[in-house]
Amino acid sequence: MNVVKISFIVLLAAIIAATNSCSSKNCPPKDKSASKENVQAGDGKMKDKVVMTDDQLRKKLTPEQYRITQKCGTELPFTGKYYNFKGKGKYVCVACGKELFHSDTKYDSGSGWPSFYEPADSNDIQLLKDTSLGITRTEVRCAHCAAHLGHVFNDGPPPTGLRFCINSAALKFIPDPNVPDQNIPDPNDK
Ligand SMILES: [Zn+2]
Numbered sequence: 001m002n003v004v005k006i007s008f009i010v011l012l013a014a015i016i017a018a019t020n021s022c023s024s025k026n027c028p029p030k031d032k033s034a035s036k037e038n039v040q041a042g043d044g045k046m047k048d049k050v051v052m053t054d055d056q057l058r059k060k061l062t063p064e065q066y067r068i069t070q071k072c073g074t075e076l077p078f079t080g081k082y083y084n085f086k087g088k089g090k091y092v093c094v095a096c097g098k099e100l101f102h103s104d105t106k107y108d109s110g111s112g113w114p115s116f117y118e119p120a121d122s123n124d125i126q127l128l129k130d131t132s133l134g135i136t137r138t139e140v141r142c143a144h145c146a147a148h149l150g151h152v153f154n155d156g157p158p159p160t161g162l163r164f165c166i167n168s169a170a171l172k173f174i175p176d177p178n179v180p181d182q183n184i185p186d187p188n189d190k
Helices: 003-020 030-034 054-060 063-071
Strands: 038-040 089-093 099-102 125-130 137-142 148-153 163-166 171-175
Touching (some): 054 063, 099 171, 125 148
Antiparallel strands (some): 038 125, 089 171, 148 163
């Protein structure tokens, strides 16, 4: 295979990865929550707003959790602690602790990021238009503290057809107390 062909394949793979992944290049300010940039999410407003100072967030979060939730960072696919985790319980926001997703709606999308077909409650997430990378996508944030979580795509399974592509580092798993002996990853690990 010649170099040109290999380069083309690498470029194509990069484009597909960029358009289907959680990766994000910009991070709109948090005060956009009530702007017309919102595309949907309950009534489009922040719920039970949790306000933390930057100092509090830096103390509470690991550097990786801070980078992803506060700077719209992205963990590499197949590296997060929850992408292949099948425990029973709920996933809360790593920054404010509000419930966001439940293990019952988690599925293996093959993307390398934890994937859910719906949030625990649509009022707990906030959806924002993201035009970074030269394409229009829908960013997913915590509706309580505006932490960046990932993106949502319309190539998910029934019943919603949605794929919430969420960074592990934005989540903390809380096990179902009725399901004993779950091998739970340390939320502070990468
Ligand atoms: Zn939050």
